[in-house]
Amino acid sequence: MCSIIGYTGRLYAAPILVQSLKRMEYRGYDSVGIATINNGKILIRKGIGKVAEVNESLDLGHLPGQIGIGHTRWATHGGVTDKNAHPHPGCTNDIAVVHNGIIENYSELKAELIGLGHKFKSQTDSEVIAHLLELHYSSHRDIRQAMIETCKKLSGTYAFVAVFEDGTVSGARYDEPLIIGIVDSGCFISSDVLGFIEYTDKAIFLDNRDIVVSNRDRLELFDFDGHSVTRPITQVAWELGAAEKGKYTHHTLKEIHEQIQTIIEAGNQNNEKLYSFCDILSNAKNLYITGSGTSYHSALIAKHLFSRFAKIRCETIMSSEFQYMLDAVDDKSVLIAISQSGETADVLQAVKIARQMGSKILSVVNIPTSSVARISDSFLSVNCGPEIGVAATKSFTGQLSVLYSIVDTLCNGCVGISRDKSEIIKAIELVLDDEIKIAEIADTMEDTKDIYILGRSLHYPISLEGALKIKELAYIHAEGIPAGEIKHGPLALIEKNTIVIVINPSDATYNSTISSAYEIKARGATVIGISDKLDEVYDHFIKIAKVSDPLFPLVEVIPLQILAYYLALKKKADPDYPRNLAKSVTVR
Numbered sequence: 001m002c003s004i005i006g007y008t009g010r011l012y013a014a015p016i017l018v019q020s021l022k023r024m025e026y027r028g029y030d031s032v033g034i035a036t037i038n039n040g041k042i043l044i045r046k047g048i049g050k051v052a053e054v055n056e057s058l059d060l061g062h063l064p065g066q067i068g069i070g071h072t073r074w075a076t077h078g079g080v081t082d083k084n085a086h087p088h089p090g091c092t093n094d095i096a097v098v099h100n101g102i103i104e105n106y107s108e109l110k111a112e113l114i115g116l117g118h119k120f121k122s123q124t125d126s127e128v129i130a131h132l133l134e135l136h137y138s139s140h141r142d143i144r145q146a147m148i149e150t151c152k153k154l155s156g157t158y159a160f161v162a163v164f165e166d167g168t169v170s171g172a173r174y175d176e177p178l179i180i181g182i183v184d185s186g187c188f189i190s191s192d193v194l195g196f197i198e199y200t201d202k203a204i205f206l207d208n209r210d211i212v213v214s215n216r217d218r219l220e221l222f223d224f225d226g227h228s229v230t231r232p233i234t235q236v237a238w239e240l241g242a243a244e245k246g247k248y249t250h251h252t253l254k255e256i257h258e259q260i261q262t263i264i265e266a267g268n269q270n271n272e273k274l275y276s277f278c279d280i281l282s283n284a285k286n287l288y289i290t291g292s293g294t295s296y297h298s299a300l301i302a303k304h305l306f307s308r309f310a311k312i313r314c315e316t317i318m319s320s321e322f323q324y325m326l327d328a329v330d331d332k333s334v335l336i337a338i339s340q341s342g343e344t345a346d347v348l349q350a351v352k353i354a355r356q357m358g359s360k361i362l363s364v365v366n367i368p369t370s371s372v373a374r375i376s377d378s379f380l381s382v383n384c385g386p387e388i389g390v391a392a393t394k395s396f397t398g399q400l401s402v403l404y405s406i407v408d409t410l411c412n413g414c415v416g417i418s419r420d421k422s423e424i425i426k427a428i429e430l431v432l433d434d435e436i437k438i439a440e441i442a443d444t445m446e447d448t449k450d451i452y453i454l455g456r457s458l459h460y461p462i463s464l465e466g467a468l469k470i471k472e473l474a475y476i477h478a479e480g481i482p483a484g485e486i487k488h489g490p491l492a493l494i495e496k497n498t499i500v501i502v503i504n505p506s507d508a509t510y511n512s513t514i515s516s517a518y519e520i521k522a523r524g525a526t527v528i529g530i531s532d533k534l535d536e537v538y539d540h541f542i543k544i545a546k547v548s549d550p551l552f553p554l555v556e557v558i559p560l561q562i563l564a565y566y567l568a569l570k571k572k573a574d575p576d577y578p579r580n581l582a583k584s585v586t587v588r
């Protein structure tokens, strides 16, 4: 949700912190701040807006000092104001803190601290960390002890980094990611590898209850009980840093176009890993698939594919609902978690609950070093590179590509995607060639308040996914509806010029769905068809190529992504950073 970064080293901290925050801005972008240490004094600048805006107005990058911390915020407690922006100092200026997560017991702690004379400046839960540290640090000036005492007091989920006036930077983690990047004479402490990948590929992934204390001479790791811990140094892939926009105006558009390659990458799984994943899966007594948002839509498609081609029954459960549906989850169950980030709090909670009940955990993630991947018995990586646009695009088709490979393995190649992806790639190229035409259709929809998207069978999850993209990118109400259900109620919503998008490729669902399109048209709707087969019922037609039936979802979602992107531009919304959202939802 928020991004946090700490730096200590030989270089000037402020410009590095600003650059790191820009790279991690996808995690939250309502306010920004940094703190550096210069001549033993903590200097803080912070304000509301995106990193580039705040940097321009407050000249963040010119704060002096070689030690510092930084933050981009996604507000949870307290409005979007300069005062609520991080870093937060205590009462004296000896300590400043940046935090990601939620301190659940902050009101009790705050009352206690106010009773001891502490004065709070913000409405955030995070500020209690600064005052707690100050309380424990002021008594014996022992940073290690102050960190331990503070962590013991906090409940909730958190990763925080604090800077102390003596030049020490210290971080702690509990259920939020925190990663150390090792550089000469110092280190980074960051929410994401992207925060430091320009400077080092040597990373230490902290575990829950780990604390790090670092300055130029030392890097010390210990747990909340004060016991030293050692964690392996992992070499992370430099490609993780390939997050530039290139020739595209937005990351989202670039990522939509990248799908030609990323679908192939995702499908190229290591056979040994794939077989061991499928072994665990096929031995499940009960199989569940979970995910949130877009990743849940992938789960819905997987359910169809498993049932139709591998004859494996499974249940899909939204991660946020998982805790309420535990009746049959046991030690003979297998849970497949699907997640781009591998850090989504709801997904992690589902995984942990299933693990506690003895289930095996499989996962499909884009970040192989993520918490979900690390808890899993076996995971497959989507390999689509960093997805910076907050709305999932290439990670969705990447997840589908991995899921198709799993199904192909389970049914001895009956879907055929493992053998040959050229058909799919050609079909996606054709859709991308139609980008301008799709943009023109978006032009005709400028004043639309509601959009309905119909699809049956495998196309229904795509209608949900298309609607989600339109909602989050263009702020237009959109709803995915199973085409067969329209006559059971939603038809009442259709009136003259209501926009209805019909996903209707020529497979077993075609005849029924075209009938639904006529029923809607008869009530005055404007019908947009996405199909390989033209029909006079469509007011606008987006042609997709004919591919083998089960693979249509990979193709038909792309025009919906493009449409959502251009609707966002029409609405003057920023497609990369939709309002109120964050890419990695690490709070429940």
Ligand code: F6R
Residues within 6 Å of the ligand: 291, 292, 293, 294, 295, 296, 338, 339, 340, 341, 342, 343, 344, 347, 390, 391, 392, 393, 468, 469, 472, 583, 584, 585
């Ligand atoms: C939609 C979107 C979100 C995510 C959801 C889960 O475009 O990006 O709905 O799909 O927050 O995120 P991951 O896949 O990282 O668990």
